[in-house]
Amino acid sequence: MKTVWLIFKVLIVSLFIVSMIITGGIIYYKKNYEQPEIKKEISKKIETQTVELQEGNVQIIEEINDWRLILVNSENPLPENFAVELANFDYSRQFDSRAINELVTMIKTMKAEGVKNIWVQSAYRSPEYQENLFNNKVKEFINMGKSPEEAERLASKWVNKSETSEHNVGLAVDFNNVKVDFEKTREFAWLIENAENYGFVLRYKKEKKDITKVNYEPWHWRYVGVEHAKEMNRLDMCLEEYVEYIKTKNTNNKKY
């Protein structure tokens, strides 16, 4: 009887040991071989999220009817029945009401950071006012002895004709004295560094003159919204290029 009991005990103990070994084996296997599977799952999830995110971004910038990307230049006059709701920047200057907060915050922040010598020279201009500006510039060149045609051609390098200026849109701002040496100021350096965080880009760059057909204007900044401003700077594109880029992207996306 004692022997049977002993055998039974040994059996129980060895069963226990075997089951412990098996459990240990399973745990060891799971830890070392199944983890990569889990990792794969996780990375798959992350990948999907990234793709979704990218698609999300594309959707934002895909929208070419985005009011922030309106392209107005010598070849693209203001759309018919163009209307904009303006808000007062100060007693005499106005800006698009949807973007004025960014403009105000940008200038406030700049000043708070000790870069204080900044003021808005010109923001929104009515098409009539723009026409006067253009005609005055033409007169200047005529007074310098140029023919009317030549004067008009030269004037258009400096002042946009009525309805072909971003100032008519209400999304452009000219800073300080509207002089090229604005580029030497701390204020300009600050804008180059930070303006994109408020949705503004330097609109007429030196190296984009052939595309924009406008001379270098360090004082002229254009609101396009934060994500577009950052993307434009990253891609080093002026608005003409960027709008084309978005259109191409749109077309490509529609294929899929």
Ligand SMILES: [Zn+2]
């Ligand atoms: Zn301007």
